Amino acid sequence: MKLKIAVLPGDGIGPEITQQSVKVLKAVADRFDHLFQFEDALVGAAAIDLLDNPLPEATLELCKKSDAVLFGAIGHPKYDNNPDAKVRPEQGLLQLRKGLGLFANIRPVKAYDKLIEQSPLKADRIAGADMVIYRELTGGIYFGDKFTAEDGQSATDVCTYSVEEISRVAHLAFKAAEKRSKKLTLVDKANVLETSRLWRKTVTAIGKEYPEVELDFLFVDNAAMQMILNPTQFDVILTENMFGDILSDEASVIGGSIGLLASASVGNENAMFEPIHGSYPQATGKGIANPVASILSAAMLLEHFGLIEEAEAVKKAVELSIKLNVCTIDINKDNHYTTEKVGDFLEGLIS
Amino acid sequence: MKLKIAVLPGDGIGPEITQQSVKVLKAVADRFDHLFQFEDALVGAAAIDLLDNPLPEATLELCKKSDAVLFGAIGHPKYDNNPDAKVRPEQGLLQLRKGLGLFANIRPVKAYDKLIEQSPLKADRIAGADMVIYRELTGGIYFGDKFTAEDGQSATDVCTYSVEEISRVAHLAFKAAEKRSKKLTLVDKANVLETSRLWRKTVTAIGKEYPEVELDFLFVDNAAMQMILNPTQFDVILTENMFGDILSDEASVIGGSIGLLASASVGNENAMFEPIHGSYPQATGKGIANPVASILSAAMLLEHFGLIEEAEAVKKAVELSIKLNVCTIDINKDNHYTTEKVGDFLEGLIS
Numbered sequence A, B: 001m002k003l004k005i006a007v008l009p010g011d012g013i014g015p016e017i018t019q020q021s022v023k024v025l026k027a028v029a030d031r032f033d034h035l036f037q038f039e040d041a042l043v044g045a046a047a048i049d050l051l052d053n054p055l056p057e058a059t060l061e062l063c064k065k066s067d068a069v070l071f072g073a074i075g076h077p078k079y080d081n082n083p084d085a086k087v088r089p090e091q092g093l094l095q096l097r098k099g100l101g102l103f104a105n106i107r108p109v110k111a112y113d114k115l116i117e118q119s120p121l122k123a124d125r126i127a128g129a130d131m132v133i134y135r136e137l138t139g140g141i142y143f144g145d146k147f148t149a150e151d152g153q154s155a156t157d158v159c160t161y162s163v164e165e166i167s168r169v170a171h172l173a174f175k176a177a178e179k180r181s182k183k184l185t186l187v188d189k190a191n192v193l194e195t196s197r198l199w200r201k202t203v204t205a206i207g208k209e210y211p212e213v214e215l216d217f218l219f220v221d222n223a224a225m226q227m228i229l230n231p232t233q234f235d236v237i238l239t240e241n242m243f244g245d246i247l248s249d250e251a252s253v254i255g256g257s258i259g260l261l262a263s264a265s266v267g268n269e270n271a272m273f274e275p276i277h278g279s280y281p282q283a284t285g286k287g288i289a290n291p292v293a294s295i296l297s298a299a300m301l302l303e304h305f306g307l308i309e310e311a312e313a314v315k316k317a318v319e320l321s322i323k324l325n326v327c328t329i330d331i332n333k334d335n336h337y338t339t340e341k342v343g344d345f346l347e348g349l350i351s
Ligand SMILES: CC(C)[C@H](C(=O)O)[C@@H](O)C(=O)O
Pocket: A074, A075, A090, A093, A245, A276, B191, B192, B221
């Protein structure tokens, strides 16, 4: 198979981890006789610094004409604590999601046996946890109007959802549930929000088309609690943009390290793969960042194109590396490997 | 001291737990020579059923002329899964918060030594955790315009915050931090939301008036993760309405049972005290609901009026009951006491 892959390393630890995934994908291409072409482009703070634009035109164009995007991370502290900053790195990511029509963000969360001891949660609570979160990614309060009153005395963000926006991600989530344990939990705040009531109504109607899937509902506050109290109750979680942002970061504690969690963002025409962790500026350049989330995102890329055996090879390699403790410091406290060494090891296993 | 207390038992387990708090408050009044007058009123589904109104005029009036409100719980499943329901029990609670101007919801979260084993979190992560969440309670997306388009194809919720709304709760939070460990964490999503940027700007400016308090910032997704990874890092958390709803329910896992968490909602003229748990319909009438969250809310009521010794007596009694395992089934699995028996025991200790 021939694939054009746009590589957007971004900020902070983005470049160093993405480099490892590219290495791993190259090893996959070699072994399984594929042709993967990689092209780099600027995004985020890195792009602001050079071009004053978090998502340069050329980057969006490259992504559109590529088969897939491999994304690193975005964000830099110099923008976070400056409420007056007009251009923000994060806008690059948000514009990219919107520009590529990536309406569904898919985040699998699993408790690795070997890592159960790492989790802040007790082993008996998380053993067997295995869920996937479908987060709507191009709607809601992220993309509604936002403005500050002229006198600076108030600010507003608008959250809107259409039936169409809800439906397309809901269908993906139901289809995933059909192939998994056939349970879908819609997380919303229907006792307070009008948008949530539209979600509940729309998803309930769509559920009729998937009679095998058991549909239930949870208010987001309760879901945030249940995620920790009893994570094994979940199979597929479906939720809107902001709630999905919060819940999927929270869910990362189940896996033992946020450095392991991958995600795919898909639309009708494009797909992007990125770790769920951020740019982790304090770790930049120190060789301590865990490349596994990015590498597992590359595995999701392979799966997306039906390269199942290839994806399995990557996942197996990762599992073995964890078993052998060939891990960065977030997992292997005593005798840790660098970002690059972990990448080399995985590359070696796959080659 | 003479206090007029409006009692709003509400729905589900609300009545049975509130009854225990009233009992305990009566014991306090007897022992410390106070005059507490209690008057009941309808709210929530109970009020809809009888008067078609989740917050009858008479209830709001009673609350306004009382010194404090003791609130049970609200919500009934028959309304949750009906997206077309025009009147909802929760509206009663929201209108009450707004009508009484209760702009700050204060939720202390603490790991009880005796209960550390109950928590889904490992003991070493939560030992010593002791924080208080200041949640803004009468603004944001809860109270903005909300509407469905005429064709039913989209819905909108508007989130607005003014500098004034942010400031008044921020001052309370900074004052609390001054008396505690002098650390305040503002939780927001300033990399995406305009309202969050106003929060960051306003709170940063106010922080100058509290030079002893260390102020830091956390994005809500990261906060949801940090709450579990490292809860001892928090002292006072300040946040907007929706984020506060999610984070405080999540934080309840630290204490080992949501049945222990109390809250105070305060404004310039009124104050209301309620457990953070909901109406827990499945448990209604079974005598298994934990009355401690409501009783500790009553202790917050006492504190609010400067009755420190009295509040201590209640808290001491609760601690002893936990030590002796005189607890409902959420805590004492093997040999549990009923809601009423726990109430009787605490009443007895105080008398
Ligand atoms: C960087 C930020 C804008 C982004 C988001 O909130 O979506 C991130 O937290 C994520 O989850 O991908």
